[in-house]
Amino acid sequence: MVRFIALLPFLLFLAACDSRSDVERANEEKILIIGNSNEPKGLDPHLVSGVLESNIIRALFEGLCVEDHQNDGIPLPGAAASWEASEDFTAWTFHLQPEGKWSDGIPVTAHDFAFSYRRLLSPDPNWPAKYAEMLYFIENAENYSKNRRGEILMARDSSFPTSWETLSQANFRGNEKVDVSAFANKTFDELTPDQRKKRLASKGLDKLNEKELTYLRDNLSVFDWPDSISEEVQLATVTRLLENVGIDLWNKARVGVNAIDDFTLEIQLRGPVPFLPEITKHYTWYPVPRHIILKHGKINTAFASKWTKPGNIVSNGPFKLKTWRTNHVLEVERNPEYWDIEKVHLNGIRYLPISNYYTESRMFGDDQLHVTYTLPSELIPYAKKNFKKELRQEPYVGTRFLRSNIRRPPFDNPKVRRAFALSIDQRAICEDILGGGQQPASGIVPPFEGYEGPEVIKFDPEEAKRLLAESGYASTTGFPTITLLTTSSDSAIVEAVALQGMWEKHLGIKVRIVQREWTTYLQKQYDADFDLCVAGWIGDYLYPSTFLDMWIKGEATTTPDGVRKSSRNCSTTRNKQWSKRRSSPSWPRPIA
Numbered sequence: 001m002v003r004f005i006a007l008l009p010f011l012l013f014l015a016a017c018d019s020r021s022d023v024e025r026a027n028e029e030k031i032l033i034i035g036n037s038n039e040p041k042g043l044d045p046h047l048v049s050g051v052l053e054s055n056i057i058r059a060l061f062e063g064l065c066v067e068d069h070q071n072d073g074i075p076l077p078g079a080a081a082s083w084e085a086s087e088d089f090t091a092w093t094f095h096l097q098p099e100g101k102w103s104d105g106i107p108v109t110a111h112d113f114a115f116s117y118r119r120l121l122s123p124d125p126n127w128p129a130k131y132a133e134m135l136y137f138i139e140n141a142e143n144y145s146k147n148r149r150g151e152i153l154m155a156r157d158s159s160f161p162t163s164w165e166t167l168s169q170a171n172f173r174g175n176e177k178v179d180v181s182a183f184a185n186k187t188f189d190e191l192t193p194d195q196r197k198k199r200l201a202s203k204g205l206d207k208l209n210e211k212e213l214t215y216l217r218d219n220l221s222v223f224d225w226p227d228s229i230s231e232e233v234q235l236a237t238v239t240r241l242l243e244n245v246g247i248d249l250w251n252k253a254r255v256g257v258n259a260i261d262d263f264t265l266e267i268q269l270r271g272p273v274p275f276l277p278e279i280t281k282h283y284t285w286y287p288v289p290r291h292i293i294l295k296h297g298k299i300n301t302a303f304a305s306k307w308t309k310p311g312n313i314v315s316n317g318p319f320k321l322k323t324w325r326t327n328h329v330l331e332v333e334r335n336p337e338y339w340d341i342e343k344v345h346l347n348g349i350r351y352l353p354i355s356n357y358y359t360e361s362r363m364f365g366d367d368q369l370h371v372t373y374t375l376p377s378e379l380i381p382y383a384k385k386n387f388k389k390e391l392r393q394e395p396y397v398g399t400r401f402l403r404s405n406i407r408r409p410p411f412d413n414p415k416v417r418r419a420f421a422l423s424i425d426q427r428a429i430c431e432d433i434l435g436g437g438q439q440p441a442s443g444i445v446p447p448f449e450g451y452e453g454p455e456v457i458k459f460d461p462e463e464a465k466r467l468l469a470e471s472g473y474a475s476t477t478g479f480p481t482i483t484l485l486t487t488s489s490d491s492a493i494v495e496a497v498a499l500q501g502m503w504e505k506h507l508g509i510k511v512r513i514v515q516r517e518w519t520t521y522l523q524k525q526y527d528a529d530f531d532l533c534v535a536g537w538i539g540d541y542l543y544p545s546t547f548l549d550m551w552i553k554g555e556a557t558t559t560p561d562g563v564r565k566s567s568r569n570c571s572t573t574r575n576k577q578w579s580k581r582r583s584s585p586s587w588p589r590p591i592a
Contacts, residue, residue: 021367030347035360037373037489038518039327039353043308045283046120046129050522051538052373057283059332059349060315064094064113064265064280073542075277079108079287079316080265089272096263101337102289103320110259115290115299117257118250122300123147130526133549134284134540137276139256139268144249148172149206152253153240160240162233169226170237174204188212197222205237210245213238275543282540289314318344327353355489355517376491377435393437398538399446399547400438402499405528410480415471420532421457422464423506424499433498445547446539461506468507482511485530487521496534 026033040053045061048054064083065075080094100108121132121141136142143151150172155164180202183195188211191199200208200216200223208216216223217238225234244252256268269276279285289307292314297305306312313321318341319332333348335341352369354360357376363369375383375391383391404411404420411417426440439446443453473479484499486492496513503509511532516524524530539546 023367023370026350026370030345031350032346032348032371033350033352033369034371035354035363035369035373036330036351037353038355038487040330040351041519041522042303043313043321044302044305045286045288046116046131047302048283049130050518052518054283056330056332056351057286058317059319060313060317060321061283061286061288062317063283063286065277067281073278075281078281079113080280083277085274085276089274089276090269092267092269092276093260094265094267096265097339098263099339100316101339102292102314102316103335103337104292104314105337106289106291106314107262108287108316109262110265111262112287112290113265114257114259116287117141117285118255119288119293119299120284121145121255123249124300126302127300128302128526131284134279134282136549137269137271137273137279139270140253141255141257141270144253144255147206147249149241149244149249150237152249153244154237156254161236162229166228167233167237170205170229171201171224172205174207175201178202188215193222205241208241210242213242213245217242275541278541287316289316319346319349322348329353355487357489357491374491375436377433377494380435395448396538397446397448397542398536399441399444400534400536401441401444403525403530403533403535405531405533407528408531410471410473410482411531413471413473415467416473419464419468419471419507420503422460422467423502425459425502426457427459429495429498433495444537444551445544448539448542450542451544464506479509482509483514483531484511485514485516485521485524485533487534488515488517492534499534 022033034055036055037052040048040056041050042048042053043057043060045057048057062078064078064080066078068074068076077097079096079100081097083092083094085092094110096108096110102108117135117138120129121135121144122129123145125147132145133142136145140152142148150170151164151168154160154167160167178198178201180195180198183191183199186195188196188199196215200212203212205223217235220231220234220238223234229237256270258266258268260266267276273279292307292312293299293301293305296307296312310321310324315321315335316338318335318338320335322331322333324330330351330353331348332351334344334346338344352363354363354373357372357374358379360369360372361375361379364372380391402420404417406412406417411420430438430440440459442455442457445451445453447453484496486496493513493515496515500511500513503511514530525533525535537547537550
């Protein structure tokens with residue numbers, strides 16, 4: 001104890017003498033400090049869907065191809081050293097880096113990629129991957145992921161007593177118009193014969209469990225079969241489904257992913273995709289470590305798995321996880337096993353979950369950050385004057401929009417949805433609120449080179465009032481209480497208040513704003529627990545389908561079925577951030 005007291009003043013003196021800023025110390029250590037908006041929901045590439053998570057995942061993992069930071073849309077070798085396509089672009093072969101390794105020294109193989117794609121596409125109804133359709137370009141991937149068991153088991157079987165063209169007329173995918181709400185919580189044994197019939201029709205042949213299929217086999221007439229399907233074929237169909245209950249159909253589905261050998265991956269596509277290398281830059285196409293995932297659970301063990309915890313996780317990217325202190329800091333360090341380690345000039349990256357953008361801006365000005373996640377709109381003029389070299393404003397292919405919950409009133413009424421959309425003064429939001437060069441959106445797909453979107457949305461308050469009057473709702477009386485869900489950032493509340501004011505001004509409707517931190521905000525969307533929700537989508541590749549596919553029923557990536565698009569307020573947003581003293585000129589390239 002005496003020695004401790006004697007040394008303490010000296011230690012405090014040494015600490016006081018270090019007047020260097022956080023940035024200066026980090027520069028000497030070759031550490032990059034980044035503001036990353038919020039606490040990440042996780043680090044499993046198959047279970048996250050946000051940009052802030054992708055900022056970290058891109059440091060830890062690497063896909064087949066990577067970005068050319070000087071030329072957008074140009075893929076460079078990543079985990080794949082080279083690749084080639086068939087003449088019609090329906091088949092691609094990727095040759096992996098022979099020196100590619102996981103951070104624990106185990107080689108990265110084509111089998112890891114095949115395992116990863118099988119995992120993401122898991123048909124388990126409890127598997128919470130929201131981004132599986134990113135792989136639907138792969139032949140039969142959608143059938144496997146959506147568990148279309150009838151098509152998988154019988155469409156290609158030439159020995160089956162009828163053709164799939166005929167058999168597919170049966171109700172395999174379920175009839176959502178059949179109302180089963182009155183007995184939704186009852187077991188099959190508790191149902192009356194009529195209720196059983198309705199449940200079978202509601203679920204469809206593909207989703208029936210063993211008990212339901214057994215009952216149907218013994219009572220074929222309770223199912224509404226098309227006249228073209230004989231009783232013999234009916235029995236053969238139900239029997240085939242029964243024989244495969246509980247069996248994973250990956251191999252029978254013939255999903256177009258094949259590990260030819262340890263370092264050759266072949267991908268068959270459902271149609272021509274000349275831009276596939278561009279798509280593989282997205283983290284859903286990254287490999288995950290088969291040997292580590294299976295050590296901590298099954299192939300599709302979700303958030304209960306400990307494989308992404310510090311000390312467990314291994315990755316194949318330029319960095320590996322060092323520490324993760326919740327709501328404080330997440331640090332990655334240089335991965336010595338990375339195949340291109342000589343090109344990695346940083347020793348590490350420090351991600352800070354700073355949700356308050358004003359706090360983040362002050363930290364940047366005080367030399368506590370190299371890069372900010374974003375910049376409050378009202379500080380842009382100040383930054384242009386005082387941080388001219390550090391301010392970056394560049395094209396960012398994305399759209400801000402509003403989700404409306406059509407599962408409950410009043411947004412089950414299309415005229416109400418349209419009225420709310422037409423009441424938004426997009427230009428005022430872009431110029432007066434956001435102030436970063438954004439442009440009013442004319443559709444869900446923003447314009448980019450080679451594509452100009454249709455003019456489908458505009459500001460028209462008079463038309464909005466007319467539609468609201470036609471909807472059956474009075475503008476000031478009898479209208480349900482409306483909530484607007486948004487994130488907990490300061491910029492989010494400014495945007496939400498602007499929307500709130502426009503709806504009250506033009507429609508006479510008061511809207512209550514609900515702010516939640518990032519993880520809860522995402523979960524409330526998944527659960528459809530909102531009326532309106534401020535949201536955004538950043539393109540994953542330069543092709544309109546990256547915006548359009550998520551609105552196909554049953555293929556929503558970040559929201560459940562039934563939460564459809566509504567009004568949009570701005571598009572082609574611009575990346576606004578400050579950055580300075582970057583240790584590497586080419587990696588990483590932070591995104592907002």
